[in-house]
Each structure stands twice: as C-alpha cells, then as structure tokens.
Amino acid sequence: xxxxxxxxxxxxxxxxxxxxxxxTKSVPHEWGYGSTPRVGKLRDALYWKSTTTKEWVNLxxxxxxxxxxxxxxxxxxxxxxxxxxxxxxxxxGRPWVLRKAKMVEKLCDEMPxxxxxxxxxxxxxxxxxxxxxxxxxxxxxxxxxxxTTGGFSEMVSEEERKEIxxxxxxxWKGKSVGDRVWDAMxxxxxxxxxxxxxxxxxxxxxxxxxxxxxxxxxxxxxxGLQARIDKIEAKLKDLKYSIGEMNPGEYMAKKHxxxxxxxxxxxxxxxxQRNAELARRQARAEKDKIRKMEMEELAEILDWVPAxxxxxxxxxxxxxxxxEVTAHFFxxxxxxxxxxxxxxxxxxxxADMEAGRITRDKARELVECxxxxxxxxxxxxxxxxxxxxxxxxxxxxxxxxCGSDGYGTDLSNxxxxxxxxxxxxxxxxxxAPTVRYHRNISPEVVERAIDLxxxxxxxxxxxxxxxLEKWAxxxxxxxxxxxxxxxxxxxxxxxxxRTVGATGNGTVGGLYATKLLEEIxxxxxxxxxxxxxxxxxxxxxxxxxxxxxxxxxxxxxx
Numbered sequence: 001x002x003x004x005x006x007x008x009x010x011x012x013x014x015x016x017x018x019x020x021x022x023x024t025k026s027v028p029h030e031w032g033y034g035s036t037p038r039v040g041k042l043r044d045a046l047y048w049k050s051t052t053t054k055e056w057v058n059l060x061x062x063x064x065x066x067x068x069x070x071x072x073x074x075x076x077x078x079x080x081x082x083x084x085x086x087x088x089x090x091x092x093g094r095p096w097v098l099r100k101a102k103m104v105e106k107l108c109d110e111m112p113x114x115x116x117x118x119x120x121x122x123x124x125x126x127x128x129x130x131x132x133x134x135x136x137x138x139x140x141x142x143x144x145x146x147x148t149t150g151g152f153s154e155m156v157s158e159e160e161r162k163e164i165x166x167x168x169x170x171x172w173k174g175k176s177v178g179d180r181v182w183d184a185m186x187x188x189x190x191x192x193x194x195x196x197x198x199x200x201x202x203x204x205x206x207x208x209x210x211x212x213x214x215x216x217x218x219x220x221x222x223x224g225l226q227a228r229i230d231k232i233e234a235k236l237k238d239l240k241y242s243i244g245e246m247n248p249g250e251y252m253a254k255k256h257x258x259x260x261x262x263x264x265x266x267x268x269x270x271x272x273q274r275n276a277e278l279a280r281r282q283a284r285a286e287k288d289k290i291r292k293m294e295m296e297e298l299a300e301i302l303d304w305v306p307a308x309x310x311x312x313x314x315x316x317x318x319x320x321x322x323x324e325v326t327a328h329f330f331x332x333x334x335x336x337x338x339x340x341x342x343x344x345x346x347x348x349x350x351a352d353m354e355a356g357r358i359t360r361d362k363a364r365e366l367v368e369c370x371x372x373x374x375x376x377x378x379x380x381x382x383x384x385x386x387x388x389x390x391x392x393x394x395x396x397x398x399x400x401x402c403g404s405d406g407y408g409t410d411l412s413n414x415x416x417x418x419x420x421x422x423x424x425x426x427x428x429x430x431x432a433p434t435v436r437y438h439r440n441i442s443p444e445v446v447e448r449a450i451d452l453x454x455x456x457x458x459x460x461x462x463x464x465x466x467x468l469e470k471w472a473x474x475x476x477x478x479x480x481x482x483x484x485x486x487x488x489x490x491x492x493x494x495x496x497x498r499t500v501g502a503t504g505n506g507t508v509g510g511l512y513a514t515k516l517l518e519e520i521x522x523x524x525x526x527x528x529x530x531x532x533x534x535x536x537x538x539x540x541x542x543x544x545x546x547x548x549x550x551x552x553x554x555x556x557x558x
Contacts, residue, residue, distance in 0.1 A: 009353045012360070014412045015444025022424045023455040035361065035425045038118045039368045043426060045116065047130045049074055049378025050394045050429065057150050066151040066381075072130070076147075076155045076381055078163065079127035080330070081134045083110055085168050088137065088175075095252075100331070101260035103137075107330040108267035113274055115282060115298075118291075120314075120369045122275050122298065123321050125329035125377045132378040135333045139178030139207045139382070140169045152381055181206040207382065212336030212396075212488040213328050216497030217320065217344040224308040229265040232258050268326045269307045275322075276302035313358055316348040317370050333380060336489025337431065338496070340400045342416040349415045360418065367422045375428045394430045396489035402445055403436030403465050406483030410438070412445040420452045423459050434461040434487045436468070463487040 022028040032040040048069040055065040068074045087103040094102075112127040126133050136143070144165045146152040156164065173179065185193070220228075236258050243251050276299045283295035298318075304311070305319035320339075328334035352358040379394050401419055402412040423433060435441075435449045449460050471493055472482035481495050488494040 009356050009359060011350065011353050012414050012417075013444070014414050014442050015417055015446075015448050017414075017417060017421075018451065019421045019424050019448070020451050020454075022421070023451050028425055028427070033425060033427050034365075034368050035422070036365050036368075038120075039365060039372070039425070041118055042116065042369065042372050043428070045129075046372065046376060046428075047072055047074060047378075049132050049376070051379070066155065074155060074378070075128070075131045076152060076160070076164075077127045077131035077133045078156075078160050079112055079131075080107065081136050081168050082163070083107055084135075084137055085171050089171065095256045097256050097260045098263070101263040104264045104326065104331045105267040108271035108326055109274075111271075111330070113278055115275070115278055115295075120294065120298070120366060121318055121321055121373055122279070122302075123271075123318075123325040123373070125325050125334075129376070132380050133329070134381050136168050136172050137176055138333055140172040140176050141178065142207075143169050143381075146381070155381070178207050210335035210396075211332050212338060212492055212494050213332060213334060214338055214486065214488065214494035214496045214498060215323060215327065217323075217339065218496075220306075220323065221310055221316065221319065221344065224306060225265045225269055226307040229262050232262045232265070236262070264327070264331070268322065271326055272302045272306060272322050276300075310348060313345065313348040313352045313363055314366055316345055317366055320345075321370060321373060329377060333382075335396050336492055336494070337397045337399045338486030338488030338494045340403065340436075340486065342401045342413055342419055343403075343411060346413055346415050349418075350413075360414075363415075364418050364422055364425075367419060368426055371422055371426060371428065371431055375426075375430045377430070396492075397431040398434050398461070398487055398489050399431050400436050400463075400486050401433055401460075402441055402449075404438045404440060406469070408438070408440055410440045410442055412442045416445055417448050420448050420460065423457075424452055424455055427455070427457060429457070432461065433459055434463050436465045436487075437462050438465040461487075468493060 027033065029035070029040065031037045033043045034040040051066045051068060053065070054067055057065050083106050084103055087106040088099055091099040091102050114124065114129070115122050116129065134143075142150075143152070147156050147161050147164055153161075174183070182190070182193075236255065239251070239255060239258070279295045279299040279302065283292050283299065286292040286295060301315050301318050302322075305315045306322045310316040310319045324334075349358075349363055352363070353360070374397050375394070377395050377397075401416045402410075404410055419433060433452075435446075437446075449462075452460050468485040468487065469482045472485040472495060473479070477485070477495060477498070481498055485493055485495050
C-alpha cells in the first residue's frame with residue numbers, strides 16, 4: 001500500500017491553481033510532455049493509432065489507404081479476432097447471452113498481456129503495443145479485400161492474411177451483426193444501402209457497431225465485483241426453487257442472463273490477477289529498487305481490485321481501467337465514455353489527500369498515466385468507408401467534469417482542475433474532457449477550462465447541463481435519470497447504468513451537410529440538385545420510398 005506522507009495534505013480551493021504557464025508553451029516541460037519525466041517517457045513511447053488518409057483506394061466509395069503518424073507500423077491485432085472466433089465456434093447452439101459471456105471469458109483468460117517500462121496503470125485493449133484490435137463478430141465481409149488490395153493490406157503478414165480470409169472471415173459469413181442486419185432488411189432497401197454514391201456512416205452504422213457503454217461506477221466501487229458475483233449466485237440458487245411459479249421463458253432468460261453475468265465478473269477478476277502475476281514476475285527480475293517497489297505495490301493493488309472496493313485513489317484508477325479494458329473494449333467495439341471522472345474519483349482523492357497518503361502532484365501523475373492508456377487504445381479497423389471517414393479519430397473517449405448535482409449545487413472540485421492540468425501537460429487527443437456548464441459553476445474553474453482551451457488541442461469542449469437533461473427527457477427518461485445524462489462521445493450522450501447503444505448511433509447528434517445544402521438550394525429556387533438526388537434514390541428502390549426532413553437517432557435523413 002502507498003505509504004503515509006504526512007498527517008494531512010490541504011486540498012486547494014477549486015480553480016485556485018493556475019496552469020497558464022503550461023498551455024502557453026508548445027512543449028510544456030524541459031523533458032517534454034507530462035508532469036514528470038516518467039510520463040514524458042511513456043508518452044514518447046506511444047504508438048499513435050489514429051489513421052491518416054493521404055491516398056485513396058477508391059475515391060468514389062470513400063475508401064482510403066491507411067497510413068499512420070510518424071511512419072509507425074501499426075498492425076491488426078489477430079489475437080482478439082482469433083480468440084473471439086474460437087469462442088463462438090466452441091459455443092455453437094448455446095444461448096446467445098452465454099456465447100457472448102464465454103467470449104469475454106476467453107479474452108480475459110487468453111489475451112496477451114504486457115506491462116511497459118515505467119507504467120503505473122496497466123491493462124491493454126490490444127494484444128501488443130503496436131496493434132489495434134478487430135471485431136469480426138460485428139462485420140467481416142469487407143476484410144478480405146481490405147487486407148489484399150485495400151487499405152489494410154500493409155497491416156498484416158502473409159500468414160495473417162491467409163488466416164483472416166480463409167478462416168476468420170469464412171466463419172463469420174452470415175453470422176456477424178452486419179450480415180444479420182442485412183438479411184433482416186426488406187429487399188427493396190438493399191440497393192439504396194449498397195450504392196457507394198449514397199451510403200454514409202449514418203446509413204450503415206451497423207457496420208461499425210461502435211457503442212458507448214455507460215457503466216455506473218458508484219455502486220461498482222462501493223461493492224467490488226466479487227460482492228456482485230455473490231449476489232448473482234444467490235439469485236441463481238433461489239431461482240432453482242422458483243421454477244414452478246414462473247413462466248418457462250422468464251425462467252430461462254433470468255437463468256442465462258445471471259449465469260452470463262457471473263461468468264464475466266469472474267473473468268474480469270482473473271484478468272486482473274493475470275496482470276498481478278506479471279507485475280510480480282517483473283518485480284522479481286527488476287534491478288532498480290524503486291521500480292521493484294512500484295511493481296510489488298501494483299501487484300498488491302491488482303490482487304485487491306476490481307474484486308474488492310478500492311481503498312485508495314491509486315486503487316480507484318486501476319479498478320476503473322480494469323473494467324474499461326474488459327467490459328468496454330474486449331466485450332464491445334467500445335467508443336466514448338461519459339463518465340464524470342471528477343465525481344466518481346473524488347471520494348478517493350479527497351480521502352487520500354486528507355490522510356496524507358498522496359500528494360496532488362502524485363495524483364496528477366497517476367491521472368496522466370491512465371490518460372496515456374486511453375490514448376493508446378486506438379480506433380479499430382472497420383468497414384473501410386467508416387475507417388476513412390474517421391481519419392485522425394481515435395475512440396471519441398469524452399468524459400465529463402464539473403457540472404452540478406442536478407439541482408443547482410456546483411460540484412466542481414480540485415480534481416476537476418487536476419484532470420485539466422493533466423491534459424494540458426500531455427498534449428494528446430484522447431481522452432477528451434467536456435465541461436458541464438451550468439449557471440452556478442465556479443468562475444475560477446471556468447478560468448482553468450479556458451486556459452485549457454488556449455492550448456489549441458480542442459480541449460475542453462463545453463456542454464450545457466440543462467440541455468443534457470432536456471435531451472434525456474425528450475427521449476422518455478425519468479427526471480431522476482435525465483439529471484444524470486452525460487456527454488459521452490462528441491455529440492453522443494448516455495446515462496450511467498442505463499444506456500448501451502447497439503450501433504453507436506442510437507444517441508448520436510449530427511448534421512447531415514448534404515441535406516442542409518439541398519434545403520438551401522431549395523430556398524433559392526434551384527430545383528436541379530434537389531430533384532436529381534430525390535429521383536435517383538427513388539428510382540433505386542422498389543417500392544418507392546418516401547423522403548422528408550426528419551430526425552432519426554439525432555441524424556437528419558432524407
């Protein structure tokens with residue numbers, strides 16, 4: 001455990017510490033980026049996994065050739081795709097929820113793990129530092145072309161190309177989410193969806209299936225995963241004696257769902273234990289005494305969390321990241337966040353500071369180490385049109401800071417500012433903080449957020465908290481849930497413990513630029529474009545489709 005530093009450490013008043021001197025420099029410190037040389041080394045070693053599109057494989061279809069920053073050779077992670085395919089092969093014929101759970105279990109038990117030099121927060125969504133994971137269970141039809149003549153051809157070896165085409169993609173034909181959605185569509189819609197001149201990310205969002213999970217960390221931190229597993233097992237035991245009183249369908253649904261939850265919970269704990277053992281092995285081989293102590297402490301932390309409630313700020317951050325890696329990225333094509341980090345972490349920060357277990361500088365270094373793990377996740381290879389459209393994009397990992405309790409009391413705190421300082425030190429794209437603005441927000445905290453804006457990285461974004469609440473109410477959520485609505489990814493929102501979008505677009509807001517152009521041309525009595533586009537789409541469909549200006553899942557469509 002972290003040793004006690006002194007009797008008490010005073011927590012600064014929110015916004016009272018300026019970091020203006022950092023944001024006005026292109027490189028914030030003499031060692032580079034990050035508040036400490038350790039963080040600077042970790043940032044220097046990062047693989048930048050957001051794509052750049054400099055050449056096009058098919059310009060008309062929007063398919064770009066994937067290249068990466070600084071000439072880095074980023075590879076497709078075949079470990080996840082291979083293990084997922086094995087898991088589903090081994091569970092053919094079983095209920096879908098259990099197949100999904102067994103997939104998570106296999107990933108937690110068998111995904112390669114590694115701990116980089118100097119790391120303080122561990123766990124990785126990919127099988128190697130220079131790889132990005134692939135989700136063949138979502139969509140795989142495009143990958144054979146993608147790894148031969150397409151944009152992903154240089155991201156795999158010849159052996160991997162053969163495995164992808166002949167084994168993985170062959171298995172997922174007709175089984176992936178994309179294929180099943182396609183098969184469920186009426187035939188007359190297929191020509192519209194398949195036409196590369198009219199498709200868009202919004203039209204074929206099921207091909208990416210990005211989803212912004214909204215895990216409620218307050219009860220997770222309060223109980224730990226083992227306590228929740230114990231509750232599930234008690235419910236399963238009671239369920240055995242309720243079978244005569246229940247509808248068979250309801251009985252089987254509860255049984256399978258609770259079994260799947262228990263499988264996943266135990267698997268996540270084992271994943272943490274695997275990382276703990278790796279930390280111990282590295283500690284035994286470590287010559288540097290300080291690093292040896294760090295690795296031993298890390299092993300102790302991973303032995304405790306996420307099975308048990310975190311006791312310190314360090315344990316809180318590691319608990320959070322273990323769940324994010326396994327439930328956010330192993331299990332799903334995870335995207336976004338929405339978590340109010342300065343609120344869910346505040347209790348542990350405050351307690352450690354008041355007890356003298358941590359300094360503000362050390363807390364900031366830990367936050368920076370976690371943020372580098374988020375930057376390192378990278379955007380997965382997806383349907384090429386999507387992958388090209390999100391060039392330069394990572395995982396849209398927006399988190400919330402500041403805001404109120406929903407009834408006007410400002411909840412900005414010193415941790416809100418520590419988080420902003422961390423982003424000012426790092427100069428990275430992910431995660432992306434958003435300030436929850438409301439009428440009673442601390443003016444000093446607003447000053448700190450403006451300082452962060454001055455850095456020129458696009459951080460922080462600003463969201464009106466009242467409008468987040470109105471968004472949730474307009475979609476039928478209760479007032480209690482609406483007051484907890486979060487900005488989760490650019491213009492996508494969620495509610496903790498409530499929403500997980502199936503396609504990633506269920507809660508997204510956006511502007512359809514083509515539709516806006518059409519409306520403007522119509523205002524100026526320019527019918528050619530408008531009539532030509534409508535007739536083209538109508539002629540592709542049988543029976544004819546009706547088009548009107550309306551909003552679907554936040555997107556304007558025609």
